[in-house]
Amino acid sequence: MLYRQVKRQLIADIQSGVAAPGAALPNETDLARRFNVSIGTVRRAVDELVAEHVLVRQQGRGTFVGKMDRERFMFQFFKIAGRDGVSEFPQVRLHTFTRSRATREEAQALGLHGTQSVFCIDNVLLLKGRPVIHDHIVIAATMFPGLTEDVFTKRTATIYGLYQSAFGITIVEADERVRAELVSLESARLLNLPAGMPVLRIERVAYTFDRKPAEFRISVVDTRDVDYVSRMRDAA
Amino acid sequence: MLYRQVKRQLIADIQSGVAAPGAALPNETDLARRFNVSIGTVRRAVDELVAEHVLVRQQGRGTFVGKMDRERFMFQFFKIAGRDGVSEFPQVRLHTFTRSRATREEAQALGLHGTQSVFCIDNVLLLKGRPVIHDHIVIAATMFPGLTEDVFTKRTATIYGLYQSAFGITIVEADERVRAELVSLESARLLNLPAGMPVLRIERVAYTFDRKPAEFRISVVDTRDVDYVSRMRDAA
DNA sequence: AAGTGGTCTAGACCACTTG
DNA sequence: AAGTGGTCTAGACCACTTT
Incomplete structure (x- = not known):
């Protein structure tokens, strides 16, 4: 359940204000390095947060913290x-x-x-x-x-x-x-x-x-x- | 979008009766061979069908066609x-x-x-x-x-x-x-x-x-x- | 012991966006 | 051209179930 820990940490970053609504997340390779997991594991965590509308992916641009617009x-x-x-x-x-x-x-x-x-x-x-x-x-x-x-x-x-x-x-x-x-x-x-x-x-x-x-x-x-x-x- | 094709084929098997409700699917490696894709691609297709309650996974037992019980x-x-x-x-x-x-x-x-x-x-x-x-x-x-x-x-x-x-x-x-x-x-x-x-x-x-x-x-x-x-x- | 799904890795290549 | 996410591969190891 490594990806669960990654997900929790991403949520914690949002709650603490480290990642503000609308701001871009580090790219997937950087996140993988930071959490000492493979890209696939980061993707799984991000996949779930995107499904919950907490994060928003834009191909070619990056992944962003969802704004309540x-x-x-x-x-x-x-x-x-x-x-x-x-x-x-x-x-x-x-x-x-x-x-x-x-x-x-x-x-x-x-x-x-x-x-x-x-x-x-x-x-x-x-x-x-x-x-x-x-x-x-x-x-x-x-x-x-x-x-x-x-x-x-x-x-x-x-x-x-x-x-x-x-x-x-x-x-x-x-x-x-x-x-x-x-x-x-x-x-x-x-x-x-x-x-x-x-x-x-x-x-x-x-x-x-x-x-x-x-x-x-x-x-x-x-x-x-x-x-x-x-x-x-x-x-x- | 290979996994989409795999998903469509699995749905077609259910609709045609090849895979009846309650019956077990072939295991993931067999499915991967049959569709000429990797196991990860099969898993992605099955993941979505499980989320839609069309298939049901049981760890250690297999994957089954969902019965409307x-x-x-x-x-x-x-x-x-x-x-x-x-x-x-x-x-x-x-x-x-x-x-x-x-x-x-x-x-x-x-x-x-x-x-x-x-x-x-x-x-x-x-x-x-x-x-x-x-x-x-x-x-x-x-x-x-x-x-x-x-x-x-x-x-x-x-x-x-x-x-x-x-x-x-x-x-x-x-x-x-x-x-x-x-x-x-x-x-x-x-x-x-x-x-x-x-x-x-x-x-x-x-x-x-x-x-x-x-x-x-x-x-x-x-x-x-x-x-x-x-x-x-x-x-x- | 053998077979199954569950998780994770470490890449590759592609499509898209931006400068 | 460089950087991003999107998809796919080909394994490895683990947890669980059945025989």
Whole structure:
């Protein structure tokens, strides 16, 4: 399992900031020398990290640390698409930004002990100018020190891009649980829906490396014009 | 791209019946000789087929053609789980088995020209003895020649297992679109739900090799006790 | 003991990008 | 032309399973 050790070291370099998002890695022969393994072993480690979108290879140019840009976010973490299957980048409108104590459910999802301080962010996402998604985001205050409404609002990239560039936290995977419910009063108001409308409720726990929970998010989706899309192939 | 050719040939062997589900493949050195490539190239082809669950490796024993048993079905294609996250194999109750002409929507999903003949199967799936899912399955009659209600009812394995063992069709991937709606009169009756209940509606197109559509399925799920679970990692 | 897959090596040559 | 990743080779040794 030499390649596992190489993979762990590459991840450690990213977490420690030795390898910053967007930066190039040393070439494969140099990595092989540095780790005292053959090129094939380096390739196997890099292969897996590329499959997880942590690294990006460009033939003839080099291998780079993956940046959480819009494209990556849409491809990997945004599963809402129109009836035609086309996925559009949503316009995000901040509703509320507050700091409070984690509920029991939130603490459990984030792996917190007791009721630690969390940031709660409510957003409305618009597609084609119409409000479609109500996001309620919960993150541990200790994991995102110095976050303020101002920092949050003035971000230039996606929310996950902010996590990565401002706090060094790269989201690499997420689990979601989806169910149908009748829209709540608050979501109905934000999404401009009448009472009694069925909506999707999506609970997401997003993880950084080593399956460490970083974000808990509840999304309420008006699915009159869009679907939640899921592809089942290879490793489920 | 030699390993691609090896992979195609291995798939062709499975489709033609040369390699039957559950049967062992020749060992890697024999395969390498047969295809005139090195073992490493064979391994790369087999690696991908293992990732897609088409082949199964067992160290020290050999490599086998994947059988669509309950375990594989549950792991790869059944995404409904209880609130505790545990997934239970459902009891299936046949409601109706009919033969009719494909609607436009069904023909499009299955890639049929015109309005060909299809089998329509309605099932009720029970979890812990309670009806939770109403499945409406549509498959092309030409793709499943000789299928009857009797054959369908007397199957010993899963539905996808029947496709594989009786018709040589292995389901390898599926796309799903999920939304919330109010339960229909028919589904409400089958699931013992009052009118006005929100339910999940899942449209699935299941594919065999080469992304050839084999089944169109609409599942209506009562999500009061269960969730639709989705994991986002590596290749989305 | 014999046979299998699992890992690793140390190269070779090719395709692509950049200067 | 030089440097990069992409593919392929032809072995070696190990861990595991079966006989």
